[in-house]
Amino acid sequence: RKEVEQDPGPFNVPEGATVAFNCTYSNSASQSFFWYRQDCRKEPKLLMSVYSSGNEDGRFTAQLNRASQYISLLIRDSKLSDSATYLCVVNHYSGNTPLVFGKGTRLSVIA
């Protein structure tokens, strides 16, 4: 089983749609969780951290289910500018130990 698994997509959605991405991780002791966004031929950039209580940043909502080892990202009212690849990222240990990246889910928002 891969350490961090994501549906590769692509997800093709119209502007204004709500889209959800899911991610599962294999290590139940994992400590920190993140979503990164990567535009074509660019470096990944931190979108948001994921907290146990769930967290929201504007149109973006992240959820963590430790019992199921599952992370989700919900994007509401999709914009053309949301088109990118979304990477699910996990830290298996505390502190600054290396992060483990999923392969990413590609999103295309269509006018």
Place this chain on the structure above:
Amino acid sequence: DAGITQSPRHKVTETGTPVTLRCHQTENHRYMYWYRQDPGHGLRLIHYSYGVKDTDKGEVSDGYSVSRSKTEDFLLTLESATSSQTSVYFCAISGGRGEDNYGYTFGSGTRLTVV
């Protein structure tokens, strides 16, 4: 981010030649990482550093070495480049406080082609 730069941005080299990629940071972060990104594989850790002269291997370290002689610079060397090392290489830094991990900041990447 201006706080982390990679050089060169693009490089074409011949099989069998040594290649060194440089990552430079101005954030004074303790932790630095080298990843490679390939289609179908995502980002995979090559080596990382947790301080000056302190480094450790990642999952794809064969054929690569690193050095960190000062906080701001982390060098990745391909001892004898092979075509399988054609990839996009990303450097990242992190500097969370205590046991917290605040995620990475990435450099813009180096596109390496080995012919």
